[in-house]
């Protein structure tokens with residue numbers, strides 16, 4: 001049974017709460033297990049005087065030092081079928097659920113739709129914040145709505161898809177609404193008329209190697225897991241926060257100039273005529289792949305992932321990130337924007 005109020009702890013080490021394994025302490029720390037606990041917290045005396053930071057699985061955050069405010073660690077559980085409609089299963093999960101476990105649970109129930117997003121680290125509640133995506137699918141495509149607590153007013157609110165303003169690794173929660181809401185649950189619409197999404201080159205190759213022509217959702221999930229395990233470091237063994245930069249998007253003219261100078265430049269045309277480039281390729285071309293700067297390096301199998309070689313601090317991560325940005329700017333005239341939240 002969860003308590004009616006969350007317990008406030010003092011001076012808590014955050015090293016084990018972030019997948020990069022960076023050292024930092026929180027002056028205050030509260031584990032939130034129910035939305036009611038959170039609403040009660042917002043009415044407490046200390047609340048209005050404390051700066052706040054919401055932490056899920058800690059897989060998309062770079063801690064650069066001690067945090068003098070209150071860290072809210074989201075541990076809200078639950079997963080359930082809310083409704084079965086003629087064309088979809090409507091499924092809700094608590095924000096504290098592990099994302100991958102939730103994906104596998106839906107597949108086990110026979111509800112397809114999230115398989116391409118298998119093995120993404122982090123929690124369900126963090127998924128909408130950066131609109132997680134992989135292998136040709138973004139979470140927004142399966143999103144129905146979310147519930148959150150407005151941390152300023154202590155009230156529960158609902159956001160539909162339009163209100164979330166999803167973009168590529170982006171949402172209102174990274175912009176105008178940053179820090180204002182704590183997401184407590186997310187509801188997904190999982191399609192009954194499901195079609196496999198297998199256009200992403202790496203996934204298509206994996207399925208071909210497995211000689212699977214008409215994959216089930218589970219087979220796609222298995223293939224995605226295999227590709228990820230081969231290319232991406234396991235945070236339990238080597239600290240990291242997934243892709244460290246977003247793939248940069250450039251206008252058509254810039255792309256044409258770059259493509260003429262760099263044959264073989266991987267690129268993904270966008271609906272609006274702009275072109276997305278592969279940051280990993282640009283970083284590799286600058287010689288950073290497998291190279292370290294102090295205790296942080298660009299991973300040897302995927303240059304877009306920065307890894308903790310042991311004992312790294314937030315400042316070390318930022319130093320390498322800036323050096324890489326500088327190299328890519330000089331070589332290609334392209335700006336790389338970090339993907340994780342820097343605290």
Ligand code: EPU
Nearest residue numbers: 134135136242243245246247266278280281284302303304
């Ligand atoms: N590439 C290189 N060198 C590298 C890395 C990549 O040349 O070191 C090239 C690849 O050969 C390929 C292209 O760059 O032509 C794209 O690489 P990859 O398929 O590995 O995907 P990505 O664009 O680097 C994105 C997401 C990942 C997601 C994968 C698969 C972003 C910022 N990253 O990576 O998401 O898993 O696609 O869909 O959009 C994350 O966001 O944390 C993340 C891991």
